[in-house]
Amino acid sequence: MSEPILEMRGLVKHYPLTRGILFKKQIGAVKAVDGVDLDLLPGETLGIVGESGCGKSTLAKMMVHLERPTAGVLRYKGEDITQLSGRALKRVRRNIQMVFQDPYTSLNPRMTVGDIIGEPFDIHPEVAPKGDRRRRVRELLDVVGLNPEYINRYPHQFSGGQRQRIGIARGLALRPEIIVADEPVSALDVSVQAQVINLLAALQRELGLSLVFISHDLSIVRHISDRVGVMYLGRVVELGRDEEIYDHPTHPYTQALLSAVPVPDPLAREHRERILLGGDVPSPAHIPSGCRFRTRCWKARERCALEVPLLAVPAEFRLAEGPAKHPSACHFAEEKRVVPTAGPSD
Amino acid sequence: MLLEVRDLHVEFRTREGTARAVNGVDYAVEEGRTLAVLGESGSGKSVTAQAVMGILDTPPGRITGGQILFQGEDLLKLKEEQRRRIRGAGMAMIFQDALSSLNPVLNVGDQLGEMFTVHRGLSRKAARARAVELMERVGIPGAEERVRQYPHQFSGGMRQRIMIAMALALEPALIIADEPTTALDVTVQAQVMELLAGLQRELNMGLILITHDLGVVADVADRIAVMYAGRIVETAPVHDIYRAPAHPYTRGLLESIPRLDQKGRELYAIKGLPPNLTRIPPGCAFNPRCPIAQDICRTDEPPLYEVAPGRRSACHFWRETLGREKPGEKPRGKPGGEPGGGPGATSEEKADE
Ligand SMILES: Nc1ncnc2c1ncn2[C@@H]1O[C@H](COP(=O)(O)OP(=O)(O)OP(=O)(O)O)[C@@H](O)[C@H]1O
Ligand SMILES: Nc1ncnc2c1ncn2[C@@H]1O[C@H](COP(=O)(O)OP(=O)(O)O)[C@@H](O)[C@H]1O
Ligand code: SF4
Ligand code: SF4
Ligand SMILES: [Mg+2]
Ligand SMILES: [Mg+2]
Numbered sequence: 223m224s225e226p227i228l229e230m231r232g233l234v235k236h237y238p239l240t241r242g243i244l245f246k247k248q249i250g251a252v253k254a255v256d257g258v259d260l261d262l263l264p265g266e267t268l269g270i271v272g273e274s275g276c277g278k279s280t281l282a283k284m285m286v287h288l289e290r291p292t293a294g295v296l297r298y299k300g301e302d303i304t305q306l307s308g309r310a311l312k313r314v315r316r317n318i319q320m321v322f323q324d325p326y327t328s329l330n331p332r333m334t335v336g337d338i339i340g341e342p343f344d345i346h347p348e349v350a351p352k353g354d355r356r357r358r359v360r361e362l363l364d365v366v367g368l369n370p371e372y373i374n375r376y377p378h379q380f381s382g383g384q385r386q387r388i389g390i391a392r393g394l395a396l397r398p399e400i401i402v403a404d405e406p407v408s409a410l411d412v413s414v415q416a417q418v419i420n421l422l423a424a425l426q427r428e429l430g431l432s433l434v435f436i437s438h439d440l441s442i443v444r445h446i447s448d449r450v451g452v453m454y455l456g457r458v459v460e461l462g463r464d465e466e467i468y469d470h471p472t473h474p475y476t477q478a479l480l481s482a483v484p485v486p487d488p489l490a491r492e493h494r495e496r497i498l499l500g501g502d503v504p505s506p507a508h509i510p511s512g513c514r515f516r517t518r519c520w521k522a523r524e525r526c527a528l529e530v531p532l533l534a535v536p537a538e539f540r541l542a543e544g545p546a547k548h549p550s551a552c553h554f555a556e557e558k559r560v561v562p563t564a565g566p567s568d
Numbered sequence: 569m570l571l572e573v574r575d576l577h578v579e580f581r582t583r584e585g586t587a588r589a590v591n592g593v594d595y596a597v598e599e600g601r602t603l604a605v606l607g608e609s610g611s612g613k614s615v616t617a618q619a620v621m622g623i624l625d626t627p628p629g630r631i632t633g634g635q636i637l638f639q640g641e642d643l644l645k646l647k648e649e650q651r652r653r654i655r656g657a658g659m660a661m662i663f664q665d666a667l668s669s670l671n672p673v674l675n676v677g678d679q680l681g682e683m684f685t686v687h688r689g690l691s692r693k694a695a696r697a698r699a700v701e702l703m704e705r706v707g708i709p710g711a712e713e714r715v716r717q718y719p720h721q722f723s724g725g726m727r728q729r730i731m732i733a734m735a736l737a738l739e740p741a742l743i744i745a746d747e748p749t750t751a752l753d754v755t756v757q758a759q760v761m762e763l764l765a766g767l768q769r770e771l772n773m774g775l776i777l778i779t780h781d782l783g784v785v786a787d788v789a790d791r792i793a794v795m796y797a798g799r800i801v802e803t804a805p806v807h808d809i810y811r812a813p814a815h816p817y818t819r820g821l822l823e824s825i826p827r828l829d830q831k832g833r834e835l836y837a838i839k840g841l842p843p844n845l846t847r848i849p850p851g852c853a854f855n856p857r858c859p860i861a862q863d864i865c866r867t868d869e870p871p872l873y874e875v876a877p878g879r880r881s882a883c884h885f886w887r888e889t890l891g892r893e894k895p896g897e898k899p900r901g902k903p904g905g906e907p908g909g910g911p912g913a914t915s916e917e918k919a920d921e
Contacts, residue, residue, distance in 0.1 A: 273753035381841050411608040412780065416824035416837035423834070438754065445826035445835065464831055482758035483828050484783025486810060498762060499755045502723045561829050 225300065226261035227432050228285065228318070228400060233258045233294035235280050239507060253506045254280040256456030257294075259533065262400065267426055267433040269447030269464075271440055271479070273503055277456040278436045279323075282404045285434065286320045287311060316346050319398040321389050323405035328389060329377040335388055336373040339363070342395045349396050362391040367421060383414035387421065394425070401426075402434040407442065419446060440483050444468055452476045455514045456506055458533055462548030470545040472536060472555040475515050481560040494562050513553065521554050529553065569637070570774040571620065571659075571742055572596045576634035578615050578798075581627060585846040589615045591798035591853075592634070594872065597742065600772040602765075604785040604806070606821075607795035608842055613778045616795075617744045620776075621661050622651040639741070656687055660735035662764075664747040666727035670719040676703070676730050677715035683737035702733040706763060725756035732764055742774040749784065761788060782825060786810065791878075794818050797843055797853040800872065804879040814881035814890045816858050852884070860885055 236251040255277040262268050272278055283289040284296065287303070296304045303314050319342075322328040329338055339359045343350045350358045360370035366387040377385055386406060393401055403422065407415040423446055426433045437443050443450055450467045452460045452475065460473040471477050481497040499518045504510060513531050516522040536555035539547045546557045578590035590612045597603045605613050618624040620636055622643065636643040638658065643651060663669045671679055680702055681695035690698065696715065703711035706729040719727055728748060735743055748764065749757040765788040768775045779785060785792055786806055793803040794817065802815040813819040823836035840857040843849055849856055855865040864884055872880040875890065883889060 273755060383841070412821060413608060413824055413838040414841070416826075416835040417839075419826070420834055420837055439826075440754070441826040441828045444828060444831055468828065478755060480828070482754045484758075484761075484781060484785075484787050485828060486782040486786045486822070486825070487827075487829075496758070498759055502725055502756060503753070 224264055226297075227264045227299060228262040229295075229297040229300075230258055230260045230281075230285070231295040231297070233281065233284055233296065234292045235277075235284060235289060236292045250507050253456050253509055255284065255291075256506075256509065258453075258456075258458055260451060260458060260461070262432050262434060264399075264432055265430050266448045267423075267435055267446055269443035269450040270434065270436045270453060271438060271443045271450060272453030273438060273479075275503065275506065276453045277506070278438075278453060279404050281453075282320065282402045282434065282436055285400075285402050286318050287315055288320070312345070316349070316396045317398045318400045318402065319393040319396060321386075321393045321401060321403040321406050324409055326382065326385065326409065329385060331377055334374050334376060335363070335380075338377070338388060339391045339395055342392065346396055358395070359391075362394060365394065365425070366391045367417075381414070382410050383417055386410060386418050390418075390421065390425070394429075397429075398431070400432045400434070402436070404436045405438070406435070408437065408439070415442070422446065440468075440480060452479065455503065455509055457514065457551065459515065459551045460549065461533065462545075466545045466548045468561050469559065470548075470557055471560065472539065472546055472548075472550040472557050473552045474519050474521055476550075477558050477560050478518075485562075495560060497560065513551075515552075523554070525553050569596050570599045570639065571776075572635075572637040573616065573620065574635040574637065576616060576619060576636065577632040578612075578619055578624065579630050579632050581630070582846065584844075587845040588848060589629075589798050589845055590619070591848070593795070593798070593800055595793045595800055595803065597774040597776055599741065599774055600769075601791070602768065602775040602777055602789045604777045604779060604789035604792045605795060606779060606782065606785055606792055608780060610842060610845070611795040612798040613795055614746055617661065617746055617776065617778060621655060621659065621744060622648075623655075623661075656683065656740065657738045658740055659742040659744065660738070660740045662728075662731050662735045662743065662745040662748045664750050666724070666731045666751075667719060669731065670727065670734075672719055675716050675718050676722075680715075680730070680733055680737060683734065687738055698737075702737060703730070705767075706730070706733045706736075707759075708733075723756075724752055725760060728752060728760050729763065732760070732767070736767060736771070739771055740773065742776070743768065744776045744778070746778045747780070748777070750779070750781070757784075764788075782822065794821070797848055798845065799853065799882060800880075801854070801882045802880065803872075804875070808876075808879060812890055814875045814879065814886045815883045816860055816885075816889055817854050819889060820857075820859075852882070860888065 233255055234257055235255040236253050238248045239250040239252060240246040241249045258281055270278055280289060284291050291304060295302055298314055306314060336359050339362055340355050343355055359373060363370045368384060368387050407418050410418060419442060435446050444464050447464055449463055451458045454475050460467060460476045467476060471480060478497040478499045481495060501518055504517055510517050512527040512529055516526040531551040531553050533549045533551040535547055536550055573593055573595050576590055576593045580587040580589055593616050595603060607613050619631055677696055677699045680699035684690040684695040684698050685692060700711045700715050703715060708714060708726060708729055749760050752760060761784060777789060789806050792806050792809050793800045796817050802818045809818060813822060820838040824838060826835060838857055843853055851866040851868055852870050855861040870882045870884045872882050873886055875881050875886055
């Protein structure tokens with residue numbers, strides 16, 4: 223197995239909650255990310271799913287060094303980059319780029335598309351010498367399926383899907399090895415979503431990128447990812463290859479999440495069990511003791527309040543080979559199939 | 569028929585010209601039944617609903633034709649005073665964004681209670697008791713205490729429940745829910761949909777469910793109406809549409825969603841973009857994006873052909889579309905050859921200026 227290109231070890235991001243205006247007193251913390259261990263392998267697409275507020279964007283920002291972790295270590299090709307700054311950071315950052323969710327607000331409205339896509343070259347002139355930039359930008363426009371003639375247009379002259387392509391072109395400008403895409407299609411309509419997903423998948427394949435694809439949409443994540451991590455309240459609770467997570471989930475939260483996704487196929491729906499969770503996700507400022515999912519878990523027992531379940535292959539699956547053998551942070555992990563088997567691919 | 573919308577037209581005056589947001593919409597809802605209205609953003613779903621409710625922004629909006637028959641009476645002929653009485657008691661609406669549609673400075677008990685003091689002439693105390701009952705009915709734990717709280721003190725899912733409670737207060741015959749769960753998380757979405765569908769059955773209300781999520785539709789709707797550029801392009805019982813769509817746009821939508829139960833190959837992508845409503849193409853509005861368009865499609869607007877009893881499609885070639893096998897056998901040419909199909913695909917998309 224190849225060495226991971228990006229390693230996250232015990233990553234934590236806490237935002238202090240303060241009271242008082244003059245003398246700020248810390249009264250607690252929003253535990254946005256609360257201990258995440260993940261590896262990104264070269265050339266793979268790692269999907270991350272979870273409900274709103276579970277820490278996906280915060281984790282993404284730590285991966286690209288837009289946020290500094292409160293604790294934990296981030297390694298790029300084996301090198302600890304957590305505390306890098308200045309020139310050393312710049313060198314690494316070039317290789318890890320981000321694509322944002324919102325194509326409407328993440329592009330500067332007063333800059334032309336050419337300037338937006340070419341901006342990273344100002345910071346990294348070594349990638350594209352001055353005289354060569356327009357040509358490079360045109361190439362990038364072409365790569366993402368936009369007409370290179372549009373180079374002098376402004377963002378408002380483009381549709382949402384096209385703006386998302388501009389964001390992707392900008393992310394690709396420095397020829398990074400890693401792209402972290404945070405909800406890159408969530409703001410788009412279905413018909414346009416498909417165009418952008420196909421583009422990202424093809425780019426990943428053809429350029430050999432390592433892609434982190436973050437979304438709250440489980441179907442889209444399955445479609446594009448090699449491996450998937452499921453997050454709940456700042457932690458990864460289950461991790462595996464796509465069929466391990468979707469067809470053989472062992473964590474109750476993953477099972478509930480999968481069973482809640484509405485499925486359009488009327489035949490598939492008939493053989494489907496719905497797990498309705500009670501209540502809402504607790505606030506990340508008040509994370510339950512023990513297993514953080516226990517306030518909504520239908521299987522919770524006393525042990526769940528006392529002991530934090532770690533993300534590891536559960537003992538009962540450790541010995542046998544099979545798709546249930548993958549990390550799951552639950553004391554009482556059990557296989558439960560909730561997504562009906564695909565019929566003869568219709 | 570509880571509600572029948574006939575040939576409805578709505579226009580907006582904009583700086584760019586007249587936007588034809590609704591261009592002859594026909595749909596109907598029976599008592600106790602659920603009609604799902606499906607379509608991309610901007611296709612006219614909300615504007616149609618606002619016209620039915622009588623809450624359209626006029627100006628810039630203007631209803632330029634058609635009828636809205638509610639329990640047999642044409643609402644467009646009524647005075648504002650009469651329509652106000654129908655809103656609330658006859659029909660009610662649930663919006664996507666509960667926080668901005670609830671009054672932030674009134675506690676939820678007062679807001680719910682107002683329905684009863686204003687429309688039913690109850691005392692404040694009696695109204696408060698009804699408010700607590702309603703909150704219990706929509707599954708808000710501790711209603712007795714929480715009735716004095718303000719909207720921002722509730723989670724998104726709870727607020728949506730309060731909106732549902734408001735809409736149900738006077739037990740209207742028709743509920744219009746405009747993307748009621750779009751802003752919620754999947755697990756909460758499932759709770760809220762279950763609640764809404766349960767109450768709808770229990771109270772035998774008609775429900776118009778506006779959504780862009782095919783999965784949600786399949787779960788609760790009896791019939792489905794697909795909108796494109798301000799028209800219904802296909803309408804049918806839910807299962808029929810899923811098994812065999814009779815319009816290329818519906819077929820494209822079905823094929824472009826990734827599936828939860830299998831890892832996909834390349835997704836089918838409908839090429840291009842929906843039209844600018846100030847410049848809807850002549851003939852069939854879908855023709856620039858349609859993989860099987862012929863000359864006639866660029867000149868003649870297709871009527872809503874009757875495909876089977878209870879099924880209609882606004883496509884000249886509905887027979888050919890229907891005849892194709894189930895989704896999967898795609899009417900596409902080269903995969904990825906369409907604009908946006910992949911890197912290097914030269915784009916013919918026009919920026920929608
Ligand atoms: N700068 C900040 N200060 C304080 N709290 C923050 C900050 N940024 C994020 N949070 C909190 O951290 C938690 C995780 O936020 P994050 O944006 O990572 O969630 P997410 O999983 O990306 O959610 P979504 O699906 O809604 O995008 C949330 O409770 C959020 O309110
Ligand atoms: N108040 C308004 N002024 C101008 N145009 C409007 C207004 N409300 C809606 N529109 C336009 O009408 C069209 C249909 O909108 P809408 O019904 O909201 O679409 P959706 O199907 O997403 O609900 C859109 O092009 C929209 O921009
Ligand atoms: S550890 Fe306990 S509470 Fe947590 S998911 Fe497993 S069974 Fe549920
Ligand atoms: S009428 Fe023509 S263009 Fe319109 S959907 Fe049918 S085949 Fe396509
Ligand atoms: Mg986010
Ligand atoms: Mg709308």
